Amino acid sequence: MIIRTQVSFSVTGTHFTPSKVPAPFSDSHDPGVIGTVGRFRGAPVPYGSAGFEAPEKEMAKIAWIYERVSPYKSAMRDAGAEHCTLSVTYTYDSQCALSFSQEELKMIVDLDCYFHVDCQTAT
Template sequence: MISELRLSVLLRGEKFSPKEAENVTGLRLQDKLELGEISPRGRYRGKPVPYGTAQLEVPAEIPYEDRLMWIIRALEVNLKQLYECGAEETRIYAGYFYKDQCNFGFSREELSSIAKLDVDFAISCYDMSDEE
């Protein structure tokens, strides 16, 4: 039983500008850092980052069964512009938070659409069985 699905897209590049990407695409990005900004966390914590980075996250109000296609469609429409704004590393992250057992699958439409995007896709599963 999957209790929650969180999806996001990592956008990163030496010349990537999250601000420009938001202006060009109309997407709302999270965890934005422009090239040279001081990072509040991670490997460059307290230091200027040598790249621009941001995440595109699926809004919480999107129903579970529509989340993957929401992010796929957002990329289908905007990926070219994101690359033009300097994005180099683009990867979809799926986090499945489950209790007792983790089963998931993809429809033919989802698999076909992901393949057409030509981006990396990473899946992590988090067992929440011991949590109340």
């Protein structure tokens, strides 16, 4: 049984400048910001990045992401976005059987991005 669902959307690009997009991103940075973690820690990050993270208590997480991303798709491309990904992670305790409604599938296709699904066991 699935006990937790996490849904996020990320967008990146070498010249992507999310500060030019009036979207309510959960997190973002423009190219050249000094990295604080990972391989660019203490060095300029060579790409821009932004994302949305659906709230834990939101039941319709894909729709929540879609409603926030779709009005800004053109603006993100105009600001240099090159790659986008919708990620869904399911945490389960006994079985990871999943399905998507027709409406969710339409939203996923309309986002026009990579779609990643991950299943992990509860620890």
